[in-house]
Amino acid sequence: EGVGVQEYTALKLLVKEWPEAIQTKISNSLPGDAKVYFVPATLRPETMYGQNCCFVGPNLTYGIFKAAENEYYFLSPRSARNMAYQGLFPEWGVFPQVAELKGKDVIGTLVNAPLSVHKDGVRILPMETVKDSKGTGVVTCVPSDSPDDYATIMDLTKKADYYGIKKEWAELEILPLIETPSYGNLTAKALVEKFKINGPKDTKLAEAKELAYKEGFYQGKMIYGEFSGRPVSEAKNLVKQKLIDSGDAFNYGE
Ligand code: A2H
Numbered sequence: 001e002g003v004g005v006q007e008y009t010a011l012k013l014l015v016k017e018w019p020e021a022i023q024t025k026i027s028n029s030l031p032g033d034a035k036v037y038f039v040p041a042t043l044r045p046e047t048m049y050g051q052n053c054c055f056v057g058p059n060l061t062y063g064i065f066k067a068a069e070n071e072y073y074f075l076s077p078r079s080a081r082n083m084a085y086q087g088l089f090p091e092w093g094v095f096p097q098v099a100e101l102k103g104k105d106v107i108g109t110l111v112n113a114p115l116s117v118h119k120d121g122v123r124i125l126p127m128e129t130v131k132d133s134k135g136t137g138v139v140t141c142v143p144s145d146s147p148d149d150y151a152t153i154m155d156l157t158k159k160a161d162y163y164g165i166k167k168e169w170a171e172l173e174i175l176p177l178i179e180t181p182s183y184g185n186l187t188a189k190a191l192v193e194k195f196k197i198n199g200p201k202d203t204k205l206a207e208a209k210e211l212a213y214k215e216g217f218y219q220g221k222m223i224y225g226e227f228s229g230r231p232v233s234e235a236k237n238l239v240k241q242k243l244i245d246s247g248d249a250f251n252y253g254e
Contacts, residue, residue, distance in 0.1 A: 007252075016121050046239040
């Protein structure tokens with residue numbers, strides 16, 4: 001990693017329903033009316049309209065941390081610690097943990113994803129390539145514009161039984177939201193197909209990711225949402241500010 005600071009947008013995805021198997025553990029650890037949020041870190045806030053699920057690493061360890069009166073965050077302990085030194089918890093350097101869970105425990109949780117077209121909510125799904133050492137260990141899925149996300153969604157759909165998920169959780173519509181001159185309106189799909197990427201661990205994903213990011217940011221134009229028609233390079237900060245103003249996101253750096 002370089003010396004620069006990575007500026008993430010941390011998004012708040014409110015839990016609507018926990019999986020049956022952990023409901024007792026949750027109600028024993030948290031007040032009945034507690035609001036719990038999954039907190040993915042993203043570099044592409046302008047794509048949040050297209051969220052169709054949210055990923056955790058099935059084998060990673062997560063915590064639920066108390067961030068405010070009645071407000072709790074589901075994220076990696078490492079990121080909770082960082083946040084505590086960025087003034088994101090009430091007391092400097094303190095990140096009170098109320099529960100510990102594995103990613104696999106929360107698969108199937110239904111959450112509300114701010115700005116997403118999928119208004120009934122999206123599911124928490126497994127992504128084996130999520131790194132513990134970056135962001136919050138939670139990754140919101142935008143398969144139209146992230147090759148990693150697209151490759152993972154395709155794999156989950158093909159092997160739903162193997163992953164222990166319902167196929168329909170991975171099959172929500174992929175919304176076209178950015179148009180690029182080279183790859184049309186589903187940049188990630190176009191690149192995954194062009195490079196014949198055959199799964200989420202394919203090494204060609206690195207190059208596809210690089211191209212998707214450059215093309216999207218420098219040549220992309222929004223074709224969905226209130227900033228439709230604007231270049232992505234302008235929309236990025238506008239959408240980010242909108243999410244922060246509505247209380248649905250905050251800045252997180254590392
Ligand atoms: B991005 P950087 Cl549409 N493990 O958000 C693996 N990937 C992670 C992660 C982790 N612990 N934490 C964050 N990420 C992903 C949207 C997106 C992203 C789009 C297109 C490209 C893209 C929707 N997913 O990232 O290594 C998150 O996915 C391309 C790099 O810190 C986050 O932004 O530069 C990005 O990687 C952060 O990667």
